[in-house]
Amino acid sequence: MSKKTALTTNKKLSSSSSRRGFLQGAAVATGGLAGILATGIAPATAQSRELKMLVNSHFVPASDEELGRQLAEFGKAAGVKTRLDRVAHLQLPAVLAGEVQGQKGHDLVAVGNSNPHLYSKHLENLDEIHEKIGKAGGGFTSKGIGVGNDGHIKAIPWYFISFPLALRTDLIADIGENLPDTWDDVHRIGTKLKKKGHPLGIQLAHSVDSNMILRGILWSYGAKLVDEDSKTVSVNSKETVEAFKFIAALYKDAMTSEVLAWDDRNNNVCLNSGKCSMILNPISAYRSAVKAKTVDPDNPNLLVHHSINHIMPPKGPAGRHMAASFNAAGIWKFSKQKELAKEFLAFHFSKENANKHLTASKGYNQPVLAGNALHPLYASNPKYYFAPFIGWYTHAIGWPGVPTAAMATVTDQYLLPDAAASVAVGKATAEDAVKKLETQMARIYKRAAKREG
Amino acid sequence: MVSVPIVERAVIVSPPATFRSRLKKRVGPDIDGYGFLLPAIIIMLSLVAYPFCLAVWFSVSDAFVGEPASYIGLENFIYILIEDDIFLMTVWNTLLFAFWSVLFKVVLGLSCALLLQRILKLKRFFRGSVLLPFVAPTALSTLGWWLILDPTYSHINWILANTWPFTMFGWGPYNFLGEPTLAMASVIFVNIWRGIPFFIITILAGLMSIPEHLYDAAEIDGASTWRKFYSITLPLLRPVLAIIILFSTIFTLGEFNIIYVLTRGGPMNSTHLFSTYSFTLGILNHEIALGAAVALFLFPILVVTVIVLLRMVRRDTSHEL
Secondary structure (H helix, E strand, C coil), X not given: CCHHHHHHHHHHCCCCHHHHHHHHHHHHHHCHHHHHHHHCCCCHHHHCCEEEEEEECCCCHHHHHHHHHHHHHHHHHHCCEEEEEEECCCCHHHHHXXXXXHCCCCCEEEEECCHHHHCHXXXXXXXXXXXXXXXXXXXXCCCCCCECCCCCECEEEEEEECCCEEEEHHHHHHCCCCCCCEHHHHXXXXXXXXXXXXXXXXXXXXXXXXXXXXXXXXXXXXXXXXXXXXXXXXXXXXXXXXXXXXXXXHHHHHCCHHHHCCCCCHXXXXXXXXXXXXXXXXXXXXXXXXXXCCEECCEEEEEXXXXXXXXXXXXXXXXXCEECEEEEEEEECCCCCHHHHHHHHHHHCCHHHHHHHHHHCCCCCEECEHHHHCCHHHHCCHHHCCHHHHHHHEECCCCCCCCCHHHHHHHHCCHHHHHHHHHHCCCCCHHHHHHHHHHHHHHHHHHHHHHHC | CCCCCHHHHHHHHCCCCCHHHHHHHHHCCCHHHHHHHHHHHHHHHHHHXXXXXXXXXXXXXXXCCCCCCCECCCHHHHHHHHHCHHHHHHHHHHHHHHHHHHHHHHHHHHHHHHHHHHCCCCHHHHHHHCCHHHHCCHHHHHHHHHHHCCCCCCHHHHHHHHCCCHHHHXXXXXXXXXXXXXXXXXXXXXXXXXXXXXXXXXXXXXXXXXXXXXXXXXXXXXXXXXXXXXXXXXXXXXXXXXXXXXXXXXXXXXXXXXXXXXXXXXXXXCCCCHHHHXXXXXXXXXXXXXXXXHHHCHHHHHHHHHHHHHHHHHHHHCCCC
16 A cells, blocks of 8 residues: 555545544455555445445434434445435334345345344344454443344344333422332332322333333343243243232232323323323433423423433342343345445444444433443433443343344234233233243244244 | 139138137127226236235245245144134124124214205205215324323313313223223224215215105105105115125225224234234234235135125115116
């Protein structure tokens, strides 16, 4: 490489020195971008190439804008066209399925929880880059994210949206209690506050939140849906029965029947309107209250968000656990730009770019990399103090195994919320509900095992 | 020189038969008619027959997103019938949903049409207004109902709790979408609200076509209003009723939007219909084969409905007035 061409490259990338450094570092390893960086001129063939990425529309549009900016910046440096496509998050599974079925579409794709397992055959192995990114970022806080059914890494864990306990500190103080630390505390405080017209709100319904929170309760009681091998259904245990009994008591004493019909929006509304005292929810409820400047109906001088805070999810007899929705980034095997896509992942997951992405998302995109968890944004507001630590207690839906296609089926059919709801309303005993859940899960896992050979 | 008979000469000089004339000779004089039908047949084959056959193939295969499919016979049907308890609930829910929805739409549609027929002032306004639920996009109008039936801040519950005279009775609050029976009643109600304009307008058209002299004759004979309705209106409306019941049954059995927006099949799967459960299995769970098998269970029900209702129509239209 001549001095002249190297200088040209440096000039071209001078706007972002650390990005350049990372790109060059990654390029040395991968070899693909090195040539381009060395010459500073993209090869003629590259000019006609296009790197296409598909993500679900983020709740915070600025997050997608930042991602698009990074993609464009990378494309400019690599001399390729780039395109970022967004679809509604509920549409993403159908679009991914369509691309797999047709074996054409985008190069890079955002994949959720069990997608890496489901599309194992169709996603590129990313073990090497996963290891590098993990090492550079201080390791991943959650295990098993992005793992395919062959044990290889099929997607790089990107971010998760956690479920802290969002609560009204003023209401809890009014009854002379401290902030809850355990599920028993939540039960006790919730019971008292329900009597004062401020119930606890946890969905026992067909909603994502319900699937996540109920898993958290089960895990905190030492129960698990499947074993570590991700194949053996182990839900029928005395721990699950105990957890179900606890959920039923929580429902009866601290909640109202409306939670049986709630979707993912209702608990936010309940907290922000001043009715609910506690919910388990991402920071979106708080942020909506800030944005809407909601006033407490019982105290017109109080903006609700001033008294909302977030704390770690409660502890149970088996510790503190919570589930969350994890996002990861993968590359289709049918992509013609696999190497380029890998280079973009290396570029995007650099500390600097990952931090910019997190900042743009206003903290929603909680990092799975331990080194990025202590982001200054989370220290800037006491309401976010939980954020750097919650990752260590947060697991994907298949925990203690990995999120598999079978577990996604269990989740999408809302088997756990339905089982818990049937116990809560007295339609089934805890023992019967657990047994039924086991039968339903066993049928799904048997079918999945047969399919996967 | 040998003279050639005139007839033979005529045969020799006649122009050769064209492809069209040969086809006409073979198929018959209706060949032009078949030609005109061809575009419609192509459209039917590509847009109806092909997807249907594909769905049948999926249902007897192990099709899974991104995987090559192979034939497995009736395994999917056996699986959902014997092992899948949610499917059995879905069958019951679908039948319940369709029965009550169609029944109420017929009764209320007929009643409203009879009322509209009698309204003379602002006739156009009223007749246009009843179409509103039908012309609004289903997903959008169902979102409105979602707010009205909201579990926490239902408008109905608010009215019951804060408006006289309801406050006197102490009714509510009701968990419209959280209690299984109420949730089913709610989705049936929204379906009726959505589908009733179709019944009203079609029945009204049927009522307008009944000759007035029949009523005049009945009046002279001293027939009561009920007798006129029972002996003239209802029999002459029967073909129209059969057709709209047929259409409505097909649409109601395949209802998706209302359930998906209001309950997503909950609470505890008490409102899952064939379409929503098929979507869950086929699209969300990627089990295309199972999704197709669930959806195809609708087919025999529809076939029986179509046969019964079409027979009714034929019987009613096979005689002159």
